[in-house]
Amino acid sequence: MQTPDLIENQNVTLEQNIARLDNYIGHTPLFPIQNLHTSEQVSIFAKLEWQQFGGSVKTRPAYRIIRDAVSSGKLYKGKQLLDASSGNTGIAYAHLGAAMGIPVTLCLPENASEERKQILRALDVNLVLTSRSGGTDEAQEVARSMYERQPDKYYYADQYSNPSNWKAHYDTTGPEILDQTDYGITHYIAGLGTTGTFTGTGRFLKEYKKNIRLIALQPDLAMHGLEGWKHLETAHTPAIYDASVADEVRRVSTEQAHQLVRLTAQKEGLLISPSSAANLAGALELAEELDEGVIVTIFPDDLSKYGEISNQLF
Ligand SMILES: Cc1ncc(COP(=O)(O)O)c(C=O)c1O
Structure with missing residues (x-):
């Protein structure tokens, strides 16, 4: 079986x-x-x-961001969702991505807590760890540059600028x-x-x-x-x-x-x-x-x- x-x-x-x-x-x-x-x-x-679903307020914007990206044709099967978040938004993307079959890549500072990293790993997220000193601002910069290098591979959700939020x-x-x-x-x-x-x-x-x-x-x-x-x-x-x-x-x-x-x-x-x-x-x-x-x-x-x-x- x-x-x-x-x-x-x-x-x-x-x-x-x-x-x-x-x-x-x-x-x-x-x-x-x-x-x-x-x-x-x-x-x-x-x-x-x-x-x-997803255990926090951030499931609302994460869901809406994904829904709007799919209906506008920016996100489709085969593309990965990419964003910077060590917190609730990342966890919300992870739950939603697993349930929808969308691969998720998240940039987060290396000092994010072990329990959060474990939740993200359990939900099959691809983690890109950025420096502790750079904080979430650096994680955002890394996510943006990954997208700019491979725009066909990723849909960059950018929760800080995305009106769907x-x-x-x-x-x-x-x-x-x-x-x-x-x-x-x-x-x-x-x-x-x-x-x-x-x-x-x-x-x-x-x-x-x-x-x-x-x-x-x-x-x-x-x-x-x-x-x-x-x-x-x-x-x-x-x-x-x-x-x-x-x-x-x-x-x-x-x-x-x-x-x-x-x-x-x-x-x-x-x-x-x-x-x-x-x-x-x-x-x-x-x-x-x-x-x-x-x-x-x-x-x-x-x-x-x-x-x-x-x-x-x-
Ligand atoms: C625990 C927690 N409180 C408050 C907020 C703030 O909400 P917003 O990003 O909508 O301003 C967030 C956002 O990530 C959060 O995770």
């Missing part, structure tokens, strides 16, 4: 594989934060983004939030990495609720531990970033986030990542200032891929 990994199903097209996954991406629950914050007049809700959130995250709050949301608050989540969700919500307030969050320092967030003053600014979307920008420290990882586990029963906790820190601070309102934030992923931080905190 053939083992399953030797059976290639020639009858399933790429388009059919893309359609098959549609129901399992997004559609995440909106969780009420009720113990860390108790007020009758101000409620806080967090979108539990790890509860979808924010459009995924405009078409899914935004409408889900509006619907789940019965149009009652008054404040949306979330951190900036590639900026796709904040920009896409924020743009949609502003169109449907003119008086909503959109608050972007940033790490307080250039050297920070909020995986997934970018300190925009000192890093390469993503091409999709639009500074006009946010009504206000606030700062959160890594220490605040770590403290909230602990408290959220103890009081809400949720094991959340540092960037989820940083979003919650922003939401809690905002709630203190309001007399009434409905605040929505995002929990991009849970604590399962952050073994080192988990060991430090617990």
